[in-house]
Amino acid sequence: MYPDWPKSNAELLPLPRCKGPKLKPFVFNGFQEIRFLEYIGAGAHSHVFKVEIGRTIYALKLFRFVYDYDWRSPVPYAEEDVTADIQVMSTFANYSEPFNCECRAYGRLQDAGREDLAVKSYGYILLSEHQERNMMEKFSHLDLEFDGNMDDPGSEDMRGRFRIDGRDPPIRGLLKEFGQGDEDLTTPVARRLLKNIKELQSLGIFNVDVARRQVISGKFSDFSTAVTVPHFVTSPELNPNLDSDQKLILEFETFQLSSNDYWLFDEMVKTWNDDNNGNIKVHAFPGGDGCLPKHNYNLRRKRIYTFVDPRKLEGVKKKRKLTEWEYNCDDKAIARLKCTHEFSESHEWVFKDGYIFPRINVWRY
Ligand SMILES: Nc1ncnc2c1ncn2[C@@H]1O[C@H](COP(=O)(O)OP(=O)(O)OP(=O)(O)O)[C@@H](O)[C@H]1O
Secondary structure: OOOOOOOOHHHOOOEOOOOOOOEOEOOOOOOOOOEEEEEEEEOOOEEEEEEEEOOEEEEEEEEOEOOHHHOOOOOOOOOOOOOOOHHHHHHHHHHHOHHHHHHHHHHHHHHOOOHHHEOOEEEEEEOOHHHHHHHHHHOHHHOOOOEEOOOOEOOOOOOOOOOEOOEOOOOEEEEEEOOOOOOOOOHHHHHHHHHHHHHHHHOOEEOOOOOHHHEEOOEEOOOOOOEEOOOOOOOHHHOOOOOHHHHHHHHHHHHHHHHHHHHHHHHHHHHHHHHHOOOOOOOOOHHHOOOOOOOOOOOOOOOEEEOOOHHHOHHHOOOOOOOOEEEOOOHHHHHHHHOOOOOOOOOEEEEEOOEEEEEOOOOOO
8 A cells, every 4th residue: 555665766666556647756866865954844644844855955745644534545434344455445545645646646747747837846755764763863852743644643553554574664755846835825826826726627636725825935735635637536437337327426526626626716815815904806716606606697597617627638638728617417406506615525435346436425416
């Protein structure tokens, strides 16, 4: 489930090992020295450090071994305990465990030549034992915990559950351009971020947890929840055994998660305006009110929409044409969706016969 200790650099393959984009390892020139300079902060999925390698300063995001309920895994819904089943857990984790989400999104940005859309990544790193020891010693006062999440660190031994030859797997990290967080939101920045969300989605990257804390030097930097096409959420071709209802679930899930990025964008602007007496008037949806036909839309023509269908990968094609995605659903579903503000994740995922299936539940499009 987690990458093993490499015996040589040649074993450092692009990750993750599943269909779709992959991120290459960072190439050290010469001695593999990482100087840990400062602890920048914790996120739900990581600890982030300012480091120096060679003479260059970077941000190194080291991923926690998060609980299975922290990512799109089968665990909350499986009828039997699958947590010890490495095949089941790896199949899901390759697509949706935070480190792999981030590798896949950055892999796509690099393949498409669109690294300008995010804080740059220089590749992944598997910390050596020596590097890990240095880091833990330098920051021993912080009691850094890599098992679990920020709210409940260290309750379970996640890192150690799939030991190979008695060793815990290496800590995984992404090396990134060092940037500046917590900058003011301005109208030009908001406009650019909204454009960037659409462009990311046109490259098949969505569910990027849009929030101001994610914006570093004016760009998105956190893809630890990102869904990148092809993915079991978006792509029926990954499972030849899906029936037509299950394919519709995939479509709905993709629709709701990709429109969430715009809801969250509008929320981010609103919160900024409220907290700072601001007057930014950049909205994704009319008035910042969501994708349902409320104020300015002809209510007789029932429609819900979002701006980009990420499954089309329009941004990776040469001739790009971004078209709105109007979602086909009946009036009952529209009425139901109208009651919500932000879509919630509604589907459960199970593993059967080597494939991932959605399970139908109450939420129906
Ligand atoms: N490239 C960077 N340069 C400087 N600081 C950074 C960089 N990347 C992340 N940080 C800082 O580290 C914090 C955590 O990073 P990030 O949001 O990527 O982690 P995460 O674990 O996915 O967090 P969450 O999902 O809770 O936001 C950020 O809020 C930011 O303050």
